[in-house]
Amino acid sequence: MATPEKRDLVSIDDLTCEEILELFRHADEFREDLRAWSNLCRGSIMATLFFEPSTRTRLSFESAMLRLGGGVISAADSASTSRAKGESLADTVRVVGGSYADLLVVRHPEDGAARVAARFASVPVVNGGDGAHEHPTQTLCDLYTLWKEKGRLEGLEVVLCGDLRHSRTVHSFAYALARFRANIVTMAYPGFEMPPYVVERLKREFHVQATPASVGDLPGIVGSGNSAAYLTASKPHQLALFTNITPVHLEHIDAIYMTRAQRERHRGESTEGYPRLSGASLRSEMLKDARVMHPLPRTDEISYELDSDPRAVYFRQAELGVPMRMALLAFLLGKIRLHSPPTGFRTVQPGLSFARGLRCRNDRCVVNGEGARYLVGDFRLVQESPPVLACAYCGSEATAALIGSAHTKVYHRYNSAEARRIKPENRVYFESEEQARTAEFRPRGDGEPESE
Ligand code: NCD
Numbered sequence: 001m002a003t004p005e006k007r008d009l010v011s012i013d014d015l016t017c018e019e020i021l022e023l024f025r026h027a028d029e030f031r032e033d034l035r036a037w038s039n040l041c042r043g044s045i046m047a048t049l050f051f052e053p054s055t056r057t058r059l060s061f062e063s064a065m066l067r068l069g070g071g072v073i074s075a076a077d078s079a080s081t082s083r084a085k086g087e088s089l090a091d092t093v094r095v096v097g098g099s100y101a102d103l104l105v106v107r108h109p110e111d112g113a114a115r116v117a118a119r120f121a122s123v124p125v126v127n128g129g130d131g132a133h134e135h136p137t138q139t140l141c142d143l144y145t146l147w148k149e150k151g152r153l154e155g156l157e158v159v160l161c162g163d164l165r166h167s168r169t170v171h172s173f174a175y176a177l178a179r180f181r182a183n184i185v186t187m188a189y190p191g192f193e194m195p196p197y198v199v200e201r202l203k204r205e206f207h208v209q210a211t212p213a214s215v216g217d218l219p220g221i222v223g224s225g226n227s228a229a230y231l232t233a234s235k236p237h238q239l240a241l242f243t244n245i246t247p248v249h250l251e252h253i254d255a256i257y258m259t260r261a262q263r264e265r266h267r268g269e270s271t272e273g274y275p276r277l278s279g280a281s282l283r284s285e286m287l288k289d290a291r292v293m294h295p296l297p298r299t300d301e302i303s304y305e306l307d308s309d310p311r312a313v314y315f316r317q318a319e320l321g322v323p324m325r326m327a328l329l330a331f332l333l334g335k336i337r338l339h340s341p342p343t344g345f346r347t348v349q350p351g352l353s354f355a356r357g358l359r360c361r362n363d364r365c366v367v368n369g370e371g372a373r374y375l376v377g378d379f380r381l382v383q384e385s386p387p388v389l390a391c392a393y394c395g396s397e398a399t400a401a402l403i404g405s406a407h408t409k410v411y412h413r414y415n416s417a418e419a420r421r422i423k424p425e426n427r428v429y430f431e432s433e434e435q436a437r438t439a440e441f442r443p444r445g446d447g448e449p450e451s452e
Contacts, residue, residue, distance in 0.1 A: 112393025
């Protein structure tokens, strides 16, 4: 079983802002001479378990560990592991994390799989990308690049462009940008907007307000049916001046983060007219000092002519991945200490497995996929009234209309006096009466649900 002190990096929220900034400083130190640290992690072994294709993430992790003097074992082709024989992720990480390896880096096609790995492994687990959910170490590289280029993060205007729905890098990046008080402009390809649970979380946890935005002339990006939204926590007093019909007008952009259409996660959607950055896009006055970012690999969304433009930093993001990951590995393996005091961020957030009436509605979530045979639904209560519960694995949200008592097996409307009297630890949440009845709960009294 997991030791209480181990730290995982499943979501970017598993690190505080102070810790992230300290890791940047260590990365700077490692970067001064990448070859000078070959004793730091001597004797430690990292396992990379990649059940989805990868070039940069896996190789930069392996390079980082080798530069720190550690060893690497790798299962990079799921067809060659016992997964092909039907072994669960939980069993795999239980075995590999321990006598085989001191730290695991896991990439998996299902949303929330990294949380499963973190719960079942006894050693630190790093999420190398789980489905469309999160990719926190790419975010560390993205933030580190932006911080070095601009000297700060607070108050930057960052455009997120393309397939915001399926790009896990964008989800982790958006949480981090909001936490560092940068402003976000979303310019999604139509139909590929940021998932509602991400936007809701930005609003609830980081006090972000969303309002329409107009971004002037960006050839290749606007004009293809994109509508922009401005997400900011920084200027509530100014935003109060705007209404839904008066968009925030942006005159200056600090970074434009382009993403690839994540075709491996599409279900037949067209990508005709997908945005494309070219030389003409960068002639816009608004992008004079902007940095062009991309997690890579690119397909067609950034033209090759941009590579020689000093504003293009996507290869820099990839290069900085090695010192950044060296800092992360050294930290998680206990070889460097960070001084910032621990705050409210906890690596494994306790869930509400007793909220058993609910089912995660995300059909790409690991609870509905490979975990269906061994995981129980697990939710976190993220809002009291009406009760909103987030899947502890993939973050998708459900709103409960009814609350039952695990004790009496009777359910009530969430806002009734009876529901309020149920002790929190006995509460069972349901979206509908049908769900409650299926779980063998009954309405109060004569069989009719109360009217309150
Ligand atoms: C990203 C990923 O895998 O999510 N790649 C990466 O790790 N640098 C982005 C992508 O594949 O589009």
